[in-house]
Amino acid sequence: MNTFRAAFFRELTLIRSSRPLLAAVTILPALSLLLIAAMLSRGALGDLPIAIVDASHSPASRSLASDIVAQGGLVIAAAPATESEADALLRSGDIWAYAVIPETLGDTALGADPVRIDVNATYLSVGSIVERKMRRAVLGAFAQEVQDQVSRSGLAVDGDDLPGIQVNLLFNPQSSLEFYLEALIQPAILQLMAACVGVFVVVSEMREGSLARWVAETGGGIAAWAGKFLPYLAILSWWGAMWMIWLVGFREWRMEGSLLFAMLAQATLIAASLTLSGAIAALTRQSGIAFSASALYAGSALAYSGGSLPIEGSAAPVVWWSEALPFTHYLRIQMDQFLGSPIGVDLADLALLLAYFAAGLGLCLFATRDAA
């Protein structure tokens, strides 16, 4: 217990005496939380500019244009006369999409010209939202047209008998990009911070490339290592909890599952990152290598997590690496709890995060075995 306390209080002294370290666990997380929350604070993407090339000039085409605007979030910024003018606007980034309404709008016979929509898919996340809104407006107008024609011809048809597939998004029916990004970004940032702090606090104790003095002064062993990492685990987990409370309490995203369980998982991820990066620093005794390794496993964890594109279609080494990264398992737990999965589904992932934490601590211990 004395060893633990000695290491713990020594660490508090280190935080007080090192302004960069103090900043790294206070100002830096606060600023990044604030910046990302502020970045997404408008919630909606605002009025995204689009253009309509209207070759029909009919009441039907004007009504279609107002249907598109009625979807919300889109504004008709230009009405170019030709498709090539619209294309120039799209290429210059002035508009996100344009629709070409054919002369024959309203003709549902086979072979009639369809409405065409060209979307800028360079920015895939925004482009797909614009696409979805425009598609819904056009298909809605078309469905009305089919029904009108069918009823004029005297055939009976159900209102729901429309061509196509109904797609429903569970948990995020509004398909909010804000929620999705907010849920993804903050834990990834916090993990990278924890990893960098883990390296720094170990490197700070090195004298002539050795941790012998730290071991001698604290007593060493697992209790000293636990005492060393605990202050950072507490502070960074507190920031993680603040972020979740912001998301659930203020932005009012419902967590269908257990908030406490998700917080526990996040604290475990932070603990694992602190100890693993600390262990790399203690084993290699090279801050450059330890920081680079941390960037490699924590900095790109989001890309490998499958949170944006399912990883399953990737080459086998990519899938293995994704499974090997702690963040992948954390994100699974967090998102499952948002969706409302039972905790039992996620216990294996939590156990793995705990195993990473234990492995990190064990490697730290191994690195100082001779000094003890």
Added chain:
Amino acid sequence: MTIREAFFGTLREVVRQRDVASLVVLAVLLYGIYYPAPYAHQRAREVPMAVVDLEDSALTRRLVATLDASDGAAVVAQPDSLAQGQQLLKARKVEAVLLIPRGVTRAALRGEGPRIALWIDGVYLVRAKSIGAALQSALAGIFADLSGPYLGGHGVAAPLIVTQRFNPGGGYANYIFPAVTPVILQQTLLFGTAVLLAFRRRSGRAALADARDLAGTWAALTTLSVLAALFYFGWFFAFQSLPQQADVALRVAIALAMGGATAAFALAVGSLFRRSETALLILMPTTLTAFFLSGATWPRAAMPDWVAFIGALLPATHGARALLLADQMGAPTAVVLPVLGQLLLLGAAYLIVALVIGRRA
């Protein structure tokens, strides 16, 4: 010290100091392969899904078999009810549940097209969209194939054709890799420069002694950054088969403007730190924030002005804009030039800041 001496002296330092070389050279090359790897397959494939087939007819059984055989989906469960399907979804056994109601065949024979519903976990929004797109295209293909025998070729004209421009099929690597490239180039050069300047200070000299030292150091770092950028634009983009539209001259111009501004930024920010560990502790965690501030996923126009302003201080933000406009979207040069102008202004401003901070020993 002449500019020439500072230039070659800096290149020597980069080569000799392992930490600097590994950040400025090795990390840059590694990330060109490592970062896009999980996106290389572009679209969701073999998405595990459950199908609730309430009709269980020859047509629907064929639909399920064809769906399973398709590239987009793998049918791993056939529960009896939608409630069971949703349980599977919550238990993470499947990513999507498809409901085929009774009466599908009758409706198809009447020429009314499919009436089926799909449930996807929307927590992962972009992932849900790629899953939805994979399943929808698989289903559309199946219905097109079935329309011959079952619908006799009759039906309703497709009312709408959507084209995903500049990124055919909405590929994910095509979207994320060009957008993240300027951030990779900016951050690796920033880390390497901060470590380099800290080494200089530790050896008892000023980070940047005078204007000539600054000019030579800046020119050396710009050279490295431009070479790295050209390596990405020329080699890694082609390796990932990204659609590219800009001609070589414009790509070189972007690499030059971006490299110059990035090197100036790295010198200004890097000279704030006295120890390399401190620099990496503070700078490394800013990487994700820098990427999101560039506007690749959440447009800059939708950010509050002060957030957008902070993003505008980063060279990567303008670099990404110029690169995406020119190379992905094929914008005319006249549209790209003002963005390059912003990069030059930003670079000049950072050089002045670097001179002021760097001279302090």
